[in-house]
Amino acid sequence: MEQWSIDRIPVSTNDHLLEHEANAYLLTHNCEDALLIDAGYADSTQTILQQIERRRAKLHGIYLTHYHPDHSLGAAYLARLTNCPIYCHPLEYRPLLELYASRSIEIKNIHIMPSLVNGSTVTHYNQSLDVIHTPGHTHGHIALHDKTSGIMFTGDTVIPQGTVWIGPPDGHLRDYLQSLDQLIARKPSTVYPGHGVVTDQPDALMTAMKARRLMREHQIITLLQSSPKTLEQLTQEIYKESVPTEMSWVALKTVQGHLQKIREDMIISVTVDPVANQISYYIESTTSVK
Ligand SMILES: [Zn+2]
Incomplete structure (x- = not known):
């Protein structure tokens, strides 16, 4: 055929x-x-x-x-x-x-x-x-x-x-x-x-893509265990100066996506500061997966 x-x-x-x-x-x-x-x-x-x-x-x-x-x-x-x-x-x-x-x-x-x-x-x-x-x-x-x-x-x-x-x-x-x-x-x-x-070589590519996501997730969990952070602070610590300003919203949304999954998986403390209009996230180092 x-x-x-x-x-x-x-x-x-x-x-x-x-x-x-x-x-x-x-x-x-x-x-x-x-x-x-x-x-x-x-x-x-x-x-x-x-x-x-x-x-x-x-x-x-x-x-x-x-x-x-x-x-x-x-x-x-x-x-x-x-x-x-x-x-x-x-x-x-x-x-x-x-x-x-x-x-x-x-x-x-x-x-x-x-x-x-x-x-x-x-x-x-x-x-x-x-x-x-x-x-x-x-x-x-x-x-x-x-x-x-x-x-x-x-x-x-x-x-x-x-x-x-x-x-x-x-x-x-x-x-x-x-x-x-x-x-x-x-x-x-x-x-x-x-x-x-x-x-x-799709297998190697897809496996690497998955590993990179999991590495990023691990990095975010570690950062949130060290001290409370806002979404913006997290994004800044992860990407530092590597993202051009016009693309910073993409980095922010990407971290937001990770945060959404982590919040489903683990117990995260959320603190709202109404004066500064800020939301901070923190993970107790003893917190395990839900
Ligand atoms: Zn496309």
Whole structure:
């Protein structure tokens, strides 16, 4: 049986609010119908259409790993131009509609199907991709896994460079670590990430990503055991001067995400200082896991 061809289409944007480059993946089979996994930014549409044309294919469906604009804005335009549906996890449906509304994108003439639930499959010419619900980066994030060939599309759950953004309210660290475990257990042979290059050593990458999170969690617990600290103080101690000022909110949200998980796991004393308008956190050194 002929395997599908996979084109990684790196797409960039001039939108300064978004990350510089994201990946869309075009899966074609015998140069006929094509599937697209993620669709980049609003200005990605032409690049993706050109690749579809080069393959002489017809777009059959757009599958979103999650609703974030660097993966989904292009989908709205492609869906309208090619008249093909957009598929997403049910938990991404509302945020996706809200995102499109906030960008004044007309959604009347595009079809969005919130049907990608855990355990379902996307089948295309006798080949199928398992849908794996991987919350953590967003609540309805999914990965797609072809068990036969071992290839896996991970969206932003696994990226080879930098750190996956896990911050409230979209993100949840415990969910994220469980999602990573789920993907590691599937032993994919090749990972096609939402950003960056394809990796054929996904096990080492995912294990290292998990270890880094756990190391950061341990560091935060140790800092909170030494003395009470506010979220801002914690962030400052962890990142010091390593984060540029314009990205300091990302560092703050990341630490907030860790703190949320630690508060679920351990007993933390919380002190509110109404005069200074500050909340401090402290962990007794004898405190064990709840
Ligand atoms: Zn992304």
